[in-house]
Amino acid sequence: MTVLEVKNLTHTYSGNTPFINDAVSRVSFSAEKGEIIGIIGHTGSGKSTLVQHLNGLLKPTEGEVFVDGENIWDNPKEIRKIRSKVGLVFQYPEYQLFEETVYADIAFGPKNMGLAGDELKKRVLDTCRLIGVKDEYLEKSPFDLSGGEKRRVAIAGVMAMKPEVIVFDEPTAGLDPAGRESVMKIIHDYRQAVGATVIIISHSMEDMALLADKLLVMNKGSLEMFDTVENVFLNGDRLREIGLNVPIVTRVFYELKAAGIPVPDNVFTVSRAVEVLKGIKAGERGA
Amino acid sequence: MDSIISVRNVTYEYKEEETVYAAVKDLSLEIERGSFTVILGHNGSGKSTLAKMLNGLNKPTSGDVLVDGINTKEESTEVEVKRKVGMVFQNPDNQIIASIVEEDVAFGPENLGLDPAEIRRRVDDALKAVDMYDFRESTPHRLSGGQKQRIAIAGIMAMEPECLVLDEPTAMLDPKGRAEIISTLHRLNSEKGITVVLITHYMEEAENADRVIVMNDGKIIADDVPKVIFSDVKTLKSVGLDVPQTAELLYRLKENGFSVDTHALSVKEAAAEIIKALRSEE
């Protein structure tokens, strides 16, 4: 089932702004329920502009965005309703925390949607339970938490709105491996529990290979590729041309192939690499 | 060893709600003049606290830090220490003071009270050294993260320090910016003989260093050349560090009975190890 569809989306920034123009031109793609889509592209390729259209923060200059089959700009007055259907977690989301307690901060989104009383309370507590925000944190000030915990609370603030599509702009930026793992886990848990579609902007090809079903490659504001992870990473030469690359392990396999070892082209994760090499080794021993 | 910085039995304590925590615990360390040292550690391992002690920004609770023989506790020589050991931080936006690149780079030498012509020379040299001379009249906030961080490095270089300490300078940058910074640092080290101490949690940035120090819980738990450090994937993972995919792959192959040398780091080296291991089976 298609939950999100973008048709011919074009966005041009008007005027002489001093900021880097991050325009988007004629992008079309669609996302199915429960899918994980990775967006890759170097800085300034239009990724951030693109995702801000998905929940109506930006209005397309041309083209349409459909959520559950409805054009989100059919009724501009109701645009805020879209924000609870398509959640957007910005880069370094912990910088948007503002309430006195963790509970109040997580409740901000659902409250804006009109939830109140027991329903609101249940929503906040359910979200916390789902992604592992401990009960004793709820009455603490969010500013007393560690960096990784702050990020978890900030993400919970968006998840508490229970969006069917949730978009993350580099959710693990600036975190250490433990922090990264825990953010990846809550994204996974949320998707499992809600059946949501997940869209992630990332610079890490290695993470994308592990996580994503499909990849959307942006280059200079245009859609370069939109395909399965395998089909995108098979185009290593083109990716390099536009300043991207394939996972490191895949690069090791390019070298192996060049040296005449019969390895397949579609090795993108360490686990798969180990399996393939074990197979080759066993085969050689057998021969 | 000719040390530019000597850290002797240093402990650093801070107080939070009546509890005293030690961020750095009885740590000793010598940094050799002209070397390229990487200090690895996860968030909260004490690496940033240590970094800020290297130029006297933090003063040790006990123990001493000597910069070129000068104790950082001496108040009269504080400026001297900061001039010898320059420091670059994580967020380039919060280190740039002026709205024009060259005027920002001039800020340090201006504080040293140098002659205008000498300041001009140093500013031009520093901007050329980080390959940003063409941007000298630009506005910093229109530059990319990597470019801004290079401006911050130039701002320190213009004080002509002997040593650069960088506290996670790449944490907020994209892969392109990260690569720019690391190659700039290696160039400054090899061409200008600047001692570099790079603090990071990205292991691959330590690839071409002379020496890698791993910190955990305020202490040094490993100190060796990169290849030796990186082959101990288990320890690195146990202290919450990132391991490059090449190291991870070789480590897992070894676990699976491949006779590979896990010291290999680059893509080419790793591939060569695997090829060797496969061929030896034949």
Added chain:
Amino acid sequence: MLKDITFGQYYESRSLIHRTDPRLKMVLLIALIVFIFLAKNTFSMALAVLFVLSVMAVSKVPVKLYLKNMKAILPVLIFTGIINLFYGEGETLISFWKLEITTGGIYRAVFMMVRITLLIFLSSALTYTTTPNDLTDAIESLLSPLRFVGLKSAVHTLAMMMTIALRFIPTLIEEAEKIMNAQKARGADLENGSLRERVKALIPILIPLLISSVRRAYELAEAMECRCYNGGEGRTRMKQMHIRPRDFAVLAVCAAVCGGIITLNILF
């Protein structure tokens, strides 16, 4: 929306006006504004208009940019014009309610609007041709006589604060915009509601902005300490301001224009 505000609007070029000493430019700006307001007849005003247009041409800054600044004060301009319409003598052209528009009123309104326009163009010419840092240095230099009354460090501190403010305004605007978008993504309604509700809706933006500014200030202070900053004492500057021959030429032209305005005022 916030992005449209440009601050410290320096336009890079190497025109004569760009290269004129910033201190001189500031003093001349003030003097010229006074004389523009002194111009009282069509001839002296025409000279002033001609002069300002030449300054704009010589500055090599696109006219578009000058007009952009005009747009911002257009309401003020129109308001001043309308108010002035009703203050004047002479033949009554239209009268309604208790108000009359007279020929004198029209004359006055046009003059006032031209004066304000020239004032904006001239100040824009200063800000477009002078870097914010040069402006700050010029203020520091022009205020330096205050050191004789024991205010030296105060002058330096003021100049430093201005430098930092100029540097951080674009950064903070960008940040405010990011936070606004983040809160909107959480369903915050910033556009609708009563005044009270709208003020309340600003809290989720102002608090994060304040916290981040404090963090930035703290980090900046550390970075400045690492660059051996110790107040104004013993500090030198890379760029020295020198009065050059061309500055005297600029001064002479401006003096001639001011003299011309007064002469034309007297003659006609």
